[in-house]
Amino acid sequence: MALSELLNNLQNSIDFYAIVFYILAALVVGAGLITILSRKLMHSAVALLFAFFGVAGLYALLAADFIAVTQIMVYIGGILTLIIFGVMLTSKINNVKMTALSIDSTTTAIGAIISVICGVGLSVLYIFTDWNEKPIDTLPVTTLQDIGNLLFTNYLIGFIAAAILLLVAFIGAALIARRKN
Amino acid sequence: MEIGLTHFLVVSAILFAFGIFAVLTRKNAILVLMGLELILNSANINFIAFSRFCASYGNINIEGHVATIFVIVLAAAEVAVALAIFLNIYQNFKHVEVEEIKDLKE
Numbered sequence: 001m002a003l004s005e006l007l008n009n010l011q012n013s014i015d016f017y018a019i020v021f022y023i024l025a026a027l028v029v030g031a032g033l034i035t036i037l038s039r040k041l042m043h044s045a046v047a048l049l050f051a052f053f054g055v056a057g058l059y060a061l062l063a064a065d066f067i068a069v070t071q072i073m074v075y076i077g078g079i080l081t082l083i084i085f086g087v088m089l090t091s092k093i094n095n096v097k098m099t100a101l102s103i104d105s106t107t108t109a110i111g112a113i114i115s116v117i118c119g120v121g122l123s124v125l126y127i128f129t130d131w132n133e134k135p136i137d138t139l140p141v142t143t144l145q146d147i148g149n150l151l152f153t154n155y156l157i158g159f160i161a162a163a164i165l166l167l168v169a170f171i172g173a174a175l176i177a178r179r180k181n
Numbered sequence: 182m183e184i185g186l187t188h189f190l191v192v193s194a195i196l197f198a199f200g201i202f203a204v205l206t207r208k209n210a211i212l213v214l215m216g217l218e219l220i221l222n223s224a225n226i227n228f229i230a231f232s233r234f235c236a237s238y239g240n241i242n243i244e245g246h247v248a249t250i251f252v253i254v255l256a257a258a259e260v261a262v263a264l265a266i267f268l269n270i271y272q273n274f275k276h277v278e279v280e281e282i283k284d285l286k287e
Contacts, residue, residue: 018183021184021188028192029192029195029196032195032196032199033199035199035203035215036199036200036207036212036215036219041209041211041212044212044215051219051222052222055196055225058192058226059225059226062189062230062233063233063241064232064246064249066246067229067246067249067250070250071225071253074253074257075218075222075253075256078257079218079256079257079260082264083214083215083264086211086264087211089271090210090267090268090271090276107205108206110205111206112202112206114201114205115201115202115205116198118194118197118198118201119194119195119197119198120198122194123191123194123195126191127190131186131234131235133185133186133234133235134236134237134239135234135236136239136240137239139241140240140241143243143246146241146246147247147250150244151247155247162251165258166254166257169257169262170258170261172262172265173261173264174265176262176265176268177269179272
């Protein structure tokens with residue numbers, strides 16, 4: 001069954017859609033909280049995995065099938081693996097704590113205040129703005145074709161630039177990370 | 182209450198706040214990087230939510246998806262380069278704590 005069909009059915013039974021949304025939102029927020037508050041780096045990395053999965057679920061809920069799969073493939077398969085490599089290569093094994101702690105309590109307090117202001121301010125802004133929402137009658141079967149059409153017509157220059165950027169970035173990363181003797 | 186645009190936006194705002202907190206207060210460079218990833222993800226949620234709920238001609242506004250793809254590409258490139266730099270820093274300083282890295286060279 002296509003994702004859009006499933007989503008259309010889900011939309012008809014609003015309660016089920018809401019339940020799925022709240023589960024995914026709780027997963028994202030909980031995993032994000034563990035990511036930033038955990039005292040061990042590896043725990044943070046694993047919590048980040050669940051946060052990424054939750055975000056992929058949110059994309060699927062928003063009828064973005066291609067982006068959801070891309071999120072799993074690139075973020076979890078690529079970026080998270082790189083981060084875990086980074087964690088293992090830059091921590092001493094015998095250093096039990098693998099300190100990820102913050103600098104001192106004053107900095108933590110200031111950072112917490114700034115981030116709370118950011119979160120609350122953005123939330124208030126989002127809730128009280130009239131976003132001029134326009135409903136969609138039926139969701140498309142897949143977004144893949146539209147994305148491909150747009151990428152190779154209107155955004156062709158950006159597409160090529162992104163490809164060159166990736167190539168240059170990876171060559172540069174390999175060059176920088178090379179062990180010098 | 183029906184799940185609408187605002188619900189997704191609030192989740193993204195919370196994720197953004199978490200990312201800002203990690204970037205501002207964590208000592209380990211890798212955790213700062215994780216905070217950056219959280220921020221980029223929150224931006225992506227916004228893109229996708231707006232493309233779903235602010236339709237153009239009764240269809241999904243697919244431009245948001247294209248923007249998201251570019252953000253994902255940038256995130257991948259950024260993580261690769263940043264981790265390479267961290268590895269070099271670790272070889273020179275034996276730690277990756279952002280507070281204590283003050284010199285570009287030993």
